[in-house]
Amino acid sequence: MGNKNNMEIKQITNMETDFAQWFTDVCKKAxxxxxSSIRGMYIYRPYGYAIWENIxxxxxxxxxxxxxxxxxxxxxxxxxxxxKEKEHxxxxxxxxxxxxxxxxxxLEERYCIRPTSETLFCEHYKNVIQSYKDLPKLYNQWCxxxxxxxxxxxxxxxxxxxxxxxxxMHATADEAREETQRMLNIYADFCENVLAMPVVKGRxxxxxxxxxxxxxxxxxxxxxxxxxxxxxxxxxxxxGFAKAFDIQFSGSDNKLHYPHQTSWGVSTRLIxxxxxxxxxxxxxxxxxxxAPVQAIxxxxxxxxxxxxxxxxxxxxxxRKAGIRxxxxxxxxxxxxxxxxxxxxxxxxxxxxxxxxxxxxxxxLCRRDNREKTFVPLENLETAVREMLDSIHNALxxxxxxxRETHTKICQxxxxxxxxxxxxxxxxxxxxxxxxxxxxxMKEEAGVTSRCMPLEQEHTxxxxxxxxxxxxxxxxxxxAY
Amino acid sequence: MGNKNNMEIKQITNMETDFAQWFTDVCKKAxxxxxSSIRGMYIYRPYGYAIWENIxxxxxxxxxxxxxxxxxxxxxxxxxxxxKEKEHxxxxxxxxxxxxxxxxxxLEERYCIRPTSETLFCEHYKNVIQSYKDLPKLYNQWCxxxxxxxxxxxxxxxxxxxxxxxxxMHATADEAREETQRMLNIYADFCENVLAMPVVKGRxxxxxxxxxxxxxxxxxxxxxxxxxxxxxxxxxxxxGFAKAFDIQFSGSDNKLHYPHQTSWGVSTRLIxxxxxxxxxxxxxxxxxxxAPVQAIxxxxxxxxxxxxxxxxxxxxxxRKAGIRxxxxxxxxxxxxxxxxxxxxxxxxxxxxxxxxxxxxxxxLCRRDNREKTFVPLENLETAVREMLDSIHNALxxxxxxxRETHTKICQxxxxxxxxxxxxxxxxxxxxxxxxxxxxxMKEEAGVTSRCMPLEQEHTxxxxxxxxxxxxxxxxxxxAY
Numbered sequence: 001m002g003n004k005n006n007m008e009i010k011q012i013t014n015m016e017t018d019f020a021q022w023f024t025d026v027c028k029k030a031x032x033x034x035x036s037s038i039r040g041m042y043i044y045r046p047y048g049y050a051i052w053e054n055i056x057x058x059x060x061x062x063x064x065x066x067x068x069x070x071x072x073x074x075x076x077x078x079x080x081x082x083x084k085e086k087e088h089x090x091x092x093x094x095x096x097x098x099x100x101x102x103x104x105x106x107l108e109e110r111y112c113i114r115p116t117s118e119t120l121f122c123e124h125y126k127n128v129i130q131s132y133k134d135l136p137k138l139y140n141q142w143c144x145x146x147x148x149x150x151x152x153x154x155x156x157x158x159x160x161x162x163x164x165x166x167x168x169m170h171a172t173a174d175e176a177r178e179e180t181q182r183m184l185n186i187y188a189d190f191c192e193n194v195l196a197m198p199v200v201k202g203r204x205x206x207x208x209x210x211x212x213x214x215x216x217x218x219x220x221x222x223x224x225x226x227x228x229x230x231x232x233x234x235x236x237x238x239x240g241f242a243k244a245f246d247i248q249f250s251g252s253d254n255k256l257h258y259p260h261q262t263s264w265g266v267s268t269r270l271i272x273x274x275x276x277x278x279x280x281x282x283x284x285x286x287x288x289x290x291a292p293v294q295a296i297x298x299x300x301x302x303x304x305x306x307x308x309x310x311x312x313x314x315x316x317x318x319r320k321a322g323i324r325x326x327x328x329x330x331x332x333x334x335x336x337x338x339x340x341x342x343x344x345x346x347x348x349x350x351x352x353x354x355x356x357x358x359x360x361x362x363x364l365c366r367r368d369n370r371e372k373t374f375v376p377l378e379n380l381e382t383a384v385r386e387m388l389d390s391i392h393n394a395l396x397x398x399x400x401x402x403r404e405t406h407t408k409i410c411q412x413x414x415x416x417x418x419x420x421x422x423x424x425x426x427x428x429x430x431x432x433x434x435x436x437x438x439x440x441m442k443e444e445a446g447v448t449s450r451c452m453p454l455e456q457e458h459t460x461x462x463x464x465x466x467x468x469x470x471x472x473x474x475x476x477x478x479a480y
Numbered sequence: 481m482g483n484k485n486n487m488e489i490k491q492i493t494n495m496e497t498d499f500a501q502w503f504t505d506v507c508k509k510a511x512x513x514x515x516s517s518i519r520g521m522y523i524y525r526p527y528g529y530a531i532w533e534n535i536x537x538x539x540x541x542x543x544x545x546x547x548x549x550x551x552x553x554x555x556x557x558x559x560x561x562x563x564k565e566k567e568h569x570x571x572x573x574x575x576x577x578x579x580x581x582x583x584x585x586x587l588e589e590r591y592c593i594r595p596t597s598e599t600l601f602c603e604h605y606k607n608v609i610q611s612y613k614d615l616p617k618l619y620n621q622w623c624x625x626x627x628x629x630x631x632x633x634x635x636x637x638x639x640x641x642x643x644x645x646x647x648x649m650h651a652t653a654d655e656a657r658e659e660t661q662r663m664l665n666i667y668a669d670f671c672e673n674v675l676a677m678p679v680v681k682g683r684x685x686x687x688x689x690x691x692x693x694x695x696x697x698x699x700x701x702x703x704x705x706x707x708x709x710x711x712x713x714x715x716x717x718x719x720g721f722a723k724a725f726d727i728q729f730s731g732s733d734n735k736l737h738y739p740h741q742t743s744w745g746v747s748t749r750l751i752x753x754x755x756x757x758x759x760x761x762x763x764x765x766x767x768x769x770x771a772p773v774q775a776i777x778x779x780x781x782x783x784x785x786x787x788x789x790x791x792x793x794x795x796x797x798x799r800k801a802g803i804r805x806x807x808x809x810x811x812x813x814x815x816x817x818x819x820x821x822x823x824x825x826x827x828x829x830x831x832x833x834x835x836x837x838x839x840x841x842x843x844l845c846r847r848d849n850r851e852k853t854f855v856p857l858e859n860l861e862t863a864v865r866e867m868l869d870s871i872h873n874a875l876x877x878x879x880x881x882x883r884e885t886h887t888k889i890c891q892x893x894x895x896x897x898x899x900x901x902x903x904x905x906x907x908x909x910x911x912x913x914x915x916x917x918x919x920x921m922k923e924e925a926g927v928t929s930r931c932m933p934l935e936q937e938h939t940x941x942x943x944x945x946x947x948x949x950x951x952x953x954x955x956x957x958x959a960y
Contacts, residue, residue, distance in 0.1 A: 034607055036554045036600070037561060038591065043604050046549035046619070053550065069526035070533065074516050074640055075555075075593075075624060076577075081517060094583050097556075099593070101578035102628035111518065113555075113579070113593070120516070124523050127514055139526070143624075144555060148582035160554055 012343075014281050019225040020153075026275055027154040030284040030344050040152030040159035044268070047344065050292035051271055052162060056142060058194055058290070059164065059266070062186050068138040068166065073120045075143070076111040081119050085244045088118060091211025095147045097159075113146040118212065118237075118263060121167040122245040125259075129169060132251045135259060136179070137169040155272030156229075156480050163267035169259040171251065173238065176260035180236040183264040184217045187232035195270065196287040196395040197221045197277050198403060199231060200426075200475060202451025207438055210263075214238040220450045220475065222403040223276035226424040228450050228477040231273055234264035272480070277399050278368075284345030285367055287395055288388035295384055296346045297327040298337050300353030310357050314350060314380060321381040323388070325350075342367060347391050348384065368394055407475075409459045416445045416464060416476060426450065427476040428457075429464035437465035447476040492823075494761050499705040500633075506755055507634040510764040510824050520632030520639035524748070527824065530772035531751055532642060536622060538674055538770070539644065539746070542666050548618040548646060553600045555623070556591040561599050565724045568598060571691025575627045577639075593626040598692065598717075598743060601647040602725040605739075609649060612731045615739060616659070617649040635752030636709075636960050643747035649739040651731065653718065656740035657695075660716040663744040664697045667712035675750065676767040676875040677701045677757050678883055679711060680906075680955060682931025687918055690743075694718040700930045700955065702883040703756035706904040708930050708957040711753055714744035752960070757879050758848075764825030765847055767875055768868035775864055776826045777807040778817050780833030790837050794830060794860060801861040803868070805830075822847060827871050828864065848874055887955075889939045896925045896944060896956060906930065907956040908937075909944035917945035927956040 012025035027033045032048030044052065060070075076099060083089045096112035114120065125137060142164050149157055166183060170176040184201060191197045199219035209216035213235035221229045239258035242248070248256045278285040288294050295318055299311035308329055318325040328337050334351075341349055349365040356362050361374045364383065368391050375383040406425030410416045416427045427447060431437060441447050441464070452474045463470035492505035507513045512528030524532065540550075556579060563569045576592035594600065605617060622644045629637055646663060650656040664681060671677045679699035689696035693715035701709045719738035722728070728736045758765040768774050775798055779791035788809055798805040808817050814831075821829055829845040836842050841854045844863065848871050855863040886905030890896045896907045907927065911917060921927050921944075932954045943950035 034604055037558055037603060038554060038556055041554035041556060043554070044552040045608075046551055049550050049552055052552075070529050071526055072524040072529055072532075072624075072642060074518060074521035074523070075626075076518055076521060076640070078517055096583065097579045097591075098581040099577045100580045101590075103574050103576065110581075111577075123517060124514055128525075144552075146555075160556070162552060 012281070012283065015224065015279070022279075022281070023272075023276060024154060026279055026284050026343075032271070032284075033154045038159070040149060040157070042154055042158055044162070047292060048271065051274070051286070051290060052268055054290045054292060055266075055270060056164070059186075059190060060142075062190065063140050063164075063166070066138075066182060066186070068140045068168075071139045071141055072143065073117055073124065073141060075114050077114055077117075077119055079110045079112065081123060082112060084119060084122075085212050085241055088212035088241075092116065092147075095149055097146050097148050114143075115145055115147045116263075116265075117141060117143075117145075117165055118167065118241060119245075121263075122241050122247060125169055126245055126247045129247055129249050129259060132171050132249055135169060135171045135249060136175065138166075138179075139168065140164055140166040153272075155268055155275070158268070161267050161269070163265050166262070166264045168262045169242075169247075170261070171249070171257070171259060173260045176238075176262050177236055179262045180215070180217060180234045180264070183262070184219065184232075184234040187219050187234065187264070187266060191219055191221065191231050191270075192396065194287065194289045195274055195277075196289075196392050196399065197231065197273055198396060198400040200451060200453050201455075202453040202475065204233075204451055205438060205449045205474075207435055208449055210235045212237065212240065213263075214240065218451050220477075221273055221277065222399075222406065222426060222477075223273070223480070224279070224402065225276065226402075226406045228426065228479045229269070229273045229276070230450075230479065231270060232264070232266040235262060237261040237263065278395050279345070282339075283343035285395065286345035286347060288347040288392050291345065291347050292324065293326050293344075293346045294324040294388055295348040295350050296341045297325060297350045297352070298334065298341075299329060300334060300351050300356070302329060304354045306357065307352070307354060311352050314352060314362060314377075317380060318350070318384060321385070323381070323384055338365075347388060350384070366391060410464060411460050411462070413441065413444060413465050416441070416447065420445055420447060420478070425477065427464075428459060429474060429476065430460045430462060430470040431472045431474040432463035432466055432468045432470040433472055434463075434466065437463055440465050441476060445476070446478060448479055450475040450477050450479065492761070492763060495704065495759070502759075502761070503752075503756060504634060506759055506764050506823075512751070512764075513634045518639070520629060520637070522634055522638055524642070527772060528751065531754070531766070531770060532748055534770045534772060535746075535750060536644075539666075539670060540622075542670065543620050543644075543646070546618075546662060546666070548620045548648075551619045551621055552623065553597055553604065553621060555594055557594055557597075557599055559590045559592065561603060562592060564599060564602075565692050565721055568692035568721075572596065572627075575629055577626050577628050594623075595625055595627045596743075596745075597621060597623075597625075597645055598647065598721060599725075601743075602721050602727060605649055606725055606727045609727055609729050609739060611729055612651050615649060615651045615729060616655065618646075618659075619648065620644055620646040633752075635748055635755070638748070641747050641749070643745050646742070646744045648742045649722075649727070650741070651729070651737070651739060653740045656718075656742050657716055659742045660695070660697060660714045660744070663742070664699065664712075664714040667699050667714070667744070667746060671699055671701065671711050671750075672876065674767065674769045675754055675757075676769075676872050676879065677711065677753055678876060678880040680931060680933055681935075682933040682955065684713075684931055685918060685929045685954075687915055688929055690715045692717065692720065693743075694720065698931050700957075701753055701757065702879075702886065702906060702957075703753070703960070704759070704882065705756065706882075706886045706957075708906065708955075708959045709749070709753045709756065710930075710959065711750060712744070712746040715742060717741040717743065758875050759825070762819075763823035765875070766825035766827060768827040768871050771825065771827050772804060773806050773824075773826045774804040774868055775828040775830050776821045777805060777830045777832070778814065778821075779809060780814060780831050780836070782809060784834045786837065787832070787834060791832050794832060794842060794857075797860060798830070798864060801865070803861070803864055818845075827868060830864070846871060890944060891940050891942070893921065893924060893945050896921070896927065900925055900927060900958070905957065908939060909954060909956065910940045910942060910950040911952045911954040912943035912946055912948045912950040913952055914943075914946065917943055920945050921956060925956070926958060928959055930955040930957045930959065
C-alpha cells in the first residue's frame with residue numbers, strides 16, 4: 001500500500017526526457033495549480049498561492065521601506081483612454097479582453113480588462129499632481145491583469161496572472177532614472193537573496209523594450225534547461241505619457257513642467273522561475289526563504305510510545321523559533337510522506353523515532369542534496385536555521401554554476417549557431433546596436449537579445465553579426 | 481496663509497445638513513478615494529487602501545488561525561458555468577459585465593467578470609474532492625468583483641469592489657452549519673473589537689437571503705444617520721450547488737455523498753461603515769486598531785532650537801513601541817496640520833513645544849472628543865497605548881448608545897410608520913414569517929427586514945403587520 005502510493009506520487013516525467021512535461025507535472029503534482037474551463041486561466045491552489053503570498057510579503061516590505069504606497073485602480077480601461085499613447089495601445093490592444101455589455105445593455109464604449117495600468121495611473125495622476133510639492137508620487141498596485149494570448153503554460157504564460165505594478169512620477173528625469181535603477185536593484189536583490197536565483201542585470205534593446213517606454217531594464221535568469229527567463233522589468237518613460245495625458249506641475253520656479261515617469265513589475269512568473277531553476281526529478285525544490293513550509297516534522301514508527309509526543313515537542317519548538325513548520329502524524333507510511341514532501345519541495349524533513357529519542361537526537365534530511373545529518377536535540381533550532389541558510393546558499397551556487405558553465409563568449413554568428421545547437425545557454429557577444437543584426441540573430445541562430453548587462457565587459461571589437469566596430473556587450477538566448 | 485489653508489481643508493458639508501454629501505466630502509477630503517472615468521469604478525488612494533490593508537491583515541490572521549487557506553481563481557466565468565445553479569444565475573446575471581471579444585476575435589461563449597465565485601469554486605471542488613479524507617476544504621479568496629449596478633456611491637456601492645470570499649465544503653450539514661456560525665462570529669468579533677462597530681448578529685429572511693443559499697446570516701450595524709449597514713454575511717448552502725455541479729465524495733462508509741457548502745464575505749463597504757459610524761463634522765474618525773497612522777507627532781514652534789530633535793525622539797520611541805506613528809515637520813502652520821489630521825481621522829496628535837520640553841512633558845490630543853492631556857515624557861509609550869484603547873472603547877460605547885437610543889420596540893405597523901417618520905432607526909417587532917407581511921412593511925413603512933437576531937427576545941405575541949400569532953423577533957430598518 002505504502003509502495004503503491006509512493007509510485008503514484010512519484011510519477012512525473014524525467015526532466016531529461018521532456019523538460020516541458022516535467023514542468024507541467026511538477027505544477028500539478030506539487031498541487032500548485034489546477035486548470036479552469038477557460039484555456040490559459042489557471043487556479044492558484046493553496047500551496048501555489050502561499051508561495052505568492054510570501055513573495056508579496058517580502059517585496060511589499062522592500063517597496064514600503066523605500067517610500068512606496070499601495071493603491072488600487074479599476075480593472076477596466078475605456079478604449080479611448082488606452083488609445084492616448086500610440087506605441088502603448090499598438091502593443092496591447094491585440095491581446096485585450098473586451099467588455100461590451102453591462103447587464104443586458106450594450107455599452108456605448110468598449111472597456112478592456114487591464115493588461116497593464118499605465119493609462120489608468122496617468123488619468124489619476126492628472127488629478128493629484130499640481131505642484132512640485134506633490135512629487136514624487138511613488139505608487140504600487142497588487143492585482144491581476146489579462147492578456148489574451150494564444151498559447152498558455154502554468155506560471156509562464158497565463159491569460160490572467162497576478163503581479164505588482166509600480167508607477168511613479170518625478171520632478172526630474174534624473175530622479176526618475178534613479179528610481180528605475182533602485183527598483184531593478186530591489187528585484188535583483190530579492191531574486192538572489194530570497195529566491196536563490198542569480199540574475200544578470202541589464203538594459204533591453206529598443207526592439208525588446210516595453211511598449212511606450214524610453215528605456216527598459218531587466219533581470220534575466222537562466223533556467224535548468226539553459227533557457228532564459230525575464231524575472232522582472234523596470235521602465236523609464238521620460239515624459240511621453242505625461243505629455244499624452246497632459247499632466248503638468250508648477251515647479252519651484254513657478255513654471256509648468258511635465259513630470260518624468262517609471263513603471264516596474266514582477267509576476268507569478270517568478271514561481272515558474274523557481275520551479276525551473278531549482279527543481280529535480282523528484283519534484284519541486286523550494287528556496288527556504290520563500291517556502292510556505294520550511295521544515296516538516298515526521299515521526300518514525302509513530303505507533304511506539306512517546307514518539308508522537310516528542311515529534312510534537314520538536315514541532316512546537318521550531319514554530320516558536322519562527323521557522324515555518326508543519327507536522328505529519330497521519331497514518332501514511334514514512335516512504336509516502338518522504339515522497340510527498342520531496343514532491344512539494346519542502347527544504348527540510350525533521351525525522352525522529354524511538355532510537356533517536358534514546359540518543360537525544362533527530363535526523364535532518366535536506367531536500368536539495370538528500371544529505372542526512374543527526375543533530376543533538378538541544379541544538380535543534382540553531383541547526384535548522386543554519387541548515388536552511390546552507391540550503392539557500394547551495395541552491396544559489398548550483399544555479400550560478402549552471403549559468404556560468406553554459407554562458408559562452410562568441411565572436412561570430414556561426415559560433416553562436418554552433419553553441420546554441422550543440423549545447424545552448426547564453427551567448428555573450430559584442431553588438432553594433434543595429435536592429436538588422438538583432439533580427440538576423442533571431443532568424444539564423446534562433447536567439448533573441450536578453451540584455452546589455454550593466455556591468456559591461458570588453459569581449460571583442462566587432463559586432464557578432466555584421467563584423468562592424470561594436471562597443472556594446474550583449475547576451476543572447478532562447479527565452480520563455 | 482495658515483488660516484486660508486485651514487478653511488480650505490475644513491470645507492465639508494455638515495452631516496446634519498446633508499448626510500450623503502458629508503459622506504462624499506469626507507471620502508474626497510480625507511483622500512480615501514478618487515473618481516475614474518467609468519461611473520461607479522473608484523480609485524482607492526493610498527490612505528484608503530492602507531485602511532483596507534489593515535482590515536485584510538487582521539481578518540486574514542483570523543481566517544488562518546481557524547484553518548483556512550487562501551487561493552486565487554480566475555476572474556472570468558463562462559456563461560454556461562454561471563447558469564448551472566438556477567437561483568444563483570437569476571440573481572446575478574442582470575448585473576454582470578460581459579466579455580465578448582478576445583483581441584480581435586469574437587468569443588464563442590460570453591464570459592462574465594465574477595460578481596461572486598461560487599460557481600468557479602464548485603468547478604474546482606469537483607476536481608479536488610474525491611474522498612472524505614479531502615474534507616473539509618476551507619478556502620478563502622481576496623480579490624475584486626464586478627456588479628454592474630445603476631447607482632454608485634464611494635465604498636457603499638461600487639461597480640468594482642474589493643472583498644474576500646470564503647468558500648468551504650464539509651462532509652456533513654452540521655459541520656457546514658458550524659462553519660457558517662464560526663465565520664459570522666469572527667466578523668462580529670472583528671467589527672466590535674477592531675472597528676469599534678457594535679453589531680446585531682442574526683439570520684436573514686428568505687426574501688433577503690443570498691441567491692442560491694439555504695440560510696444567510698448577517699452582522700448589521702447602525703450608522704450615525706440611523707440607517708442600517710449590512711457589514712458581513714455568512715451563507716449555508718446545503719448541498720444544492722454540490723448537486724448542480726455533481727460534486728460527490730466517497731464517505732468512510734464507502735458510499736457516495738454530496739458535500740455541504742458555505743460561503744462568507746466582507747468588502748471595502750466596511751470602510752463606508754467606519755466613516756458613517758464614527759465620523760463627525762471635522763471629518764473622519766478612525767478606530768485606533770485599524771488606523772494606518774495611530775499617532776501623529778507635531779512639533780510646536782518648530783523653528784525654536786531643539787524642538788524638531790525632541791519631536792523626532794518621541795516619534796522614534798513610539799515607532800519602536802510598535803505604534804503606527806508619523807511625524808510632520810513641514811513648514812505648514814500648526815492649525816493647518818491639526819485640521820488635516822483631524823480630517824484624516826488620526827486618533828491621536830502628540831504635540832511638543834519649547835514649554836513642554838522645559839516641563840519634560842508632551843500634549844496628547846484625542847481626535848474623538850478633542851480632549852488634551854499633558855503626560856510626562858517618561859510615560860509616553862504607556863500613555864499613548866492606554867489612550868488608544870480608551871479611544872477604541874469610547875467610539876464603541878458611543879456607537880452602541882446611538883443604536884440603543886434609536887431602537888424601538890413596536891407592536892403595530894402604525895407604530896413603525898410613526899417611528900420611522902419621526903425619528904428613524906431600528907424597529908424591533910414580532911413577525912409571523914409571511915412574505916406578504918414583509919412586503920407590506922416595505923410598501924407602507926418603507927422598511928426592509930434587517931435580521932432575526934440570534935438572541936431572540938419576546939417583545940409580544942402578534943405579528944406587527946397582520947396581527948396573527950408570531951414567535952419571531954425581527955429588526956426592521958432603512959438600509960444602505
